[in-house]
Amino acid sequence: xxxxxxxxxxxxxxxxxxxxxxxxxxxxxxxxxxxxxxxxxxxxxxxxxxxxxxxxxxxxxxxxxxxxxxxxxxxxxxxxxxxxxxxxxxxxxxxxxxxxxxxxxxxxxxxxxxxxxxxxxxxxxxxxxxxxxxxxxxxxxxxxxxxxxxxxxxxxxxxxxxxxxxxxxxxxxxxxxxxxxxxxxxxxxxxxxxxxxxxxxxxxxxxxxxxxxxxxxxxxxxxxxxxxxxxxxxxxxxxxxxxxxxxxxxxxxxxxxxxxxxxxxxxxxxxxxxxxxxxxx
Amino acid sequence: xxxxxxxxxxxxxxxxxxxxxxxxxxxxxxxxxxxxxxxxxxxxxxxxxxxxxxxxxxxxxxxxxxxxxxxxxxxxxxxxxxxxxxxxxxxxxxxxxxxxxxxxxxxxxxxxxxxxxxxxxxxxxxxxxxxxxxxxxxxxxxxxxxxxxxxxxxxxxxxxxxxxxxxxxxxxxxxxxxxxxxxxxxx
Numbered sequence: 001x002x003x004x005x006x007x008x009x010x011x012x013x014x015x016x017x018x019x020x021x022x023x024x025x026x027x028x029x030x031x032x033x034x035x036x037x038x039x040x041x042x043x044x045x046x047x048x049x050x051x052x053x054x055x056x057x058x059x060x061x062x063x064x065x066x067x068x069x070x071x072x073x074x075x076x077x078x079x080x081x082x083x084x085x086x087x088x089x090x091x092x093x094x095x096x097x098x099x100x101x102x103x104x105x106x107x108x109x110x111x112x113x114x115x116x117x118x119x120x121x122x123x124x125x126x127x128x129x130x131x132x133x134x135x136x137x138x139x140x141x142x143x144x145x146x147x148x149x150x151x152x153x154x155x156x157x158x159x160x161x162x163x164x165x166x167x168x169x170x171x172x173x174x175x176x177x178x179x180x181x182x183x184x185x186x187x188x189x190x191x192x193x194x195x196x197x198x199x200x201x202x203x204x205x206x207x208x209x210x211x212x213x214x215x216x217x218x219x220x221x222x223x224x225x226x227x228x229x230x231x232x233x234x235x236x237x238x239x240x241x242x243x244x245x246x247x248x249x250x251x252x253x254x255x256x257x258x259x260x261x262x263x264x265x266x267x268x269x270x271x272x273x274x275x276x277x278x279x280x281x
Numbered sequence: 282x283x284x285x286x287x288x289x290x291x292x293x294x295x296x297x298x299x300x301x302x303x304x305x306x307x308x309x310x311x312x313x314x315x316x317x318x319x320x321x322x323x324x325x326x327x328x329x330x331x332x333x334x335x336x337x338x339x340x341x342x343x344x345x346x347x348x349x350x351x352x353x354x355x356x357x358x359x360x361x362x363x364x365x366x367x368x369x370x371x372x373x374x375x376x377x378x379x380x381x382x383x384x385x386x387x388x389x390x391x392x393x394x395x396x397x398x399x400x401x402x403x404x405x406x407x408x409x410x411x412x413x414x415x416x417x418x419x420x421x422x423x424x425x426x427x428x429x430x431x432x433x434x435x436x437x438x439x440x441x442x443x444x445x446x447x448x449x450x451x452x453x454x455x456x457x458x459x460x461x462x463x464x465x466x467x468x
Contacts, residue, residue, distance in 0.1 A: 009452040012459055017373060018436045042361060047459040049365030050466065051431060052327045052372050053405075054413045060325040064339045065317060071343070072313050072350050 006030055006037050008044075015044045169204070169244055188241075190278050192259045194221075199252035201232060203245040203259075205278075208237035211263065218264045219245055220272050224257040232259070234268040257281070298363040305353045313350055320364055321346070324371040331375035331432050341374045364405065376434035408466075415465040419458055422446075426454040 006014065006027055013019050014027045031037045168174060190205040203219055211217065216236060220229040233248035261278035262269075296304075296315070304312030324345055328338035345367060349356070356363055416424060426444070429435045435443070437451045444451070 009456045012455050013430075013437060013452070015369075016430055016434075017376060018430060018434070043463065044459060045369055046362065046365055047463050048372070048431065049362065049368045050408070050412045050462055051416065051427065051459070052365075052368035053323060053409045054416050055326045055330040055432075057322050057326045057409075058329060059322050060339055060342055061335075064325070064342060065314075065321065067339075068317060068343055068346050069310065069314055071347060072310055075347075075350065076308060076310075 005034065006040075008040065011037065011040055012044050015041060015048055166246065169202075169246065172238065188278065190219075190259075190261060190280065192219075192280060194256055194259075196255050197253055199250040199254070201245070201248055201250055203232070203235075203243075205235075205237065205241075205243045205261075207241045208243055209241070211236065214266045215263050216266050216268060217243065218262050218268050218272070219248075220260045220262065220276075221250065221254065221256050222258040222260060224255040229260070229272050230254065231268060231270060234264065302349075302353045302356065302363065305350060313346070316349065317346055320367050323364065323368050327368055327371035328375045331372060331434070332378060337378060338375070341371060341378060345370055345374060372431065379434055411465070412462065415462050416458075419461060423454045423458040423461075426451055427458040430455055 010019065010023075010027065014024065014031075017024065019027060031041060186207045188205070188207045188209065190203060193202040194200070201221075205217075208217065216234040218234045219232040221232045222229045230250065232250060233245040235243045235245050237243040258279060258281040260272065260276040260280075262272045262274070262276055264273055296312075298316070298319075301312045301316050305316065321342060325338055325342045328341040329335060332338050332341070349367075356366055419427075426440060426446075429440050429443070430437070437448055437455070440446070440451045441448045446454075
């Protein structure tokens with residue numbers, strides 16, 4: 001079975017990352033398993049390296065070297081740090097560079113002699129790093145936990161208050177009293193609290209007339225846009241004429257022009273049946 | 282032209298790249314400085330040619346040598362010419378910076394094959410002069426097409442669109458230019 005290799009033209013384009021992402025992916029997958037194409041690619045890379053070296057040469061600024069070596073020093077490798085620490089004790093006065101040179105020219109010791117003297121330093125450094133990391137993680141977690149505890153306490157408090165308000169309003173034994181200017185006859189009243197952007201509504205009514213059997217009161221939201229009234233829930237008054245509607249399902253962002261109440265058949269209606277017996281603008 | 286200012290790097294190591302890389306792997310900062318002094322000019326010059334901005338070219342220079350410091354084994358694994366690998370990587374990283382995309386790892390894994398000891402400055406200078414001479418003798422279309430692909434990072438479709446040449450012609454010109462370069466160095 002013959003293997004279809006990547007054409008030389010395309011291999012050159014692959015080397016320069018000039019194929020489409022799909023072609024790059026396919027070529028990379030082939031090259032990984034194809035020694036012949038790998039060899040050809042290495043030769044093309046060699047040619048490209050030659051070509052790259054034809055640019056006019058310009059030295060980078062001295063600061064670039066300092067910047068690199070500062071970063072290199074910052075990212076010291078653990079084994080070398082330990083080895084440097086080992087040699088530093090008797091040669092402290094010679095400075096870092098001398099130490100590095102010393103490391104290069106020091107006579108070779110046996111494997112045990114090379115490993116054991118700094119093994120302790122490496123282990124100690126590892127333990128210190130691990131302990132520091134664990135301490136930092138512990139402190140961070142404690143801080144996060146405290147913050148979450150505080151948030152939970154606040155939420156619990158808010159939820160308790162909301163539940164108490166709801167319980168008070170819906171408790172069948174609650175006493176609902178409407179204060180009016182004396183002397184006056186009891187009047188039928190409804191009060192709507194509506195938040196348009198959340199679609200949330202609370203309705204309370206007092207002194208409602210008892211309904212005939214199979215009839216129900218229905219609240220309507222009359223949109224400011226002039227579109228059809230939206231049913232906002234049905235209710236029956238209790239024996240004292242009190243009624244309430246809490247958080248009926250309503251669409252959000254509907255600005256209301258007015259609210260009204262009608263009498264409908266049990267189950268409610270999608271369109272109000274005249275007359276509107278209560279209205280508020 | 283390639284001239285050594287000599288002001289930035291007082292230490293000149295005579296050790297070969299493999300030895301220096303092995304020392305870098307063990308954390309030897311002096312070995313790292315030696316590799317930088319040996320190849321920073323090539324890396325910077327290639328990056329500057331592509332990016333045309335000294336600050337961006339310095340960033341590429343820093344990134345590439347920090348990668349050598351962090352993962353010298355990446356090159357040790359693939360063998361080949363370390364200097365060539367750095368030059369090609371400088372080009373690829375610079376094109377990535379131009380396109381603002383993530384580095385393509387799969388290409389960097391293949392080290393360039395080279396018969397030249399780029400660690401040796403005299404040999405390196407001679408090779409560069411010879412490569413320049415070969416490139417200058419190429420037909421203008423071939424030279425221009427290779428330049429647009431390699432240094433400007435234009436795809437063969439983009440080059441075809443800009444020059445009005447068929448796609449196949451663009452590919453052939455790139456291949457021919459590289460083959461001529463190779464032949465000049467294997468003759």
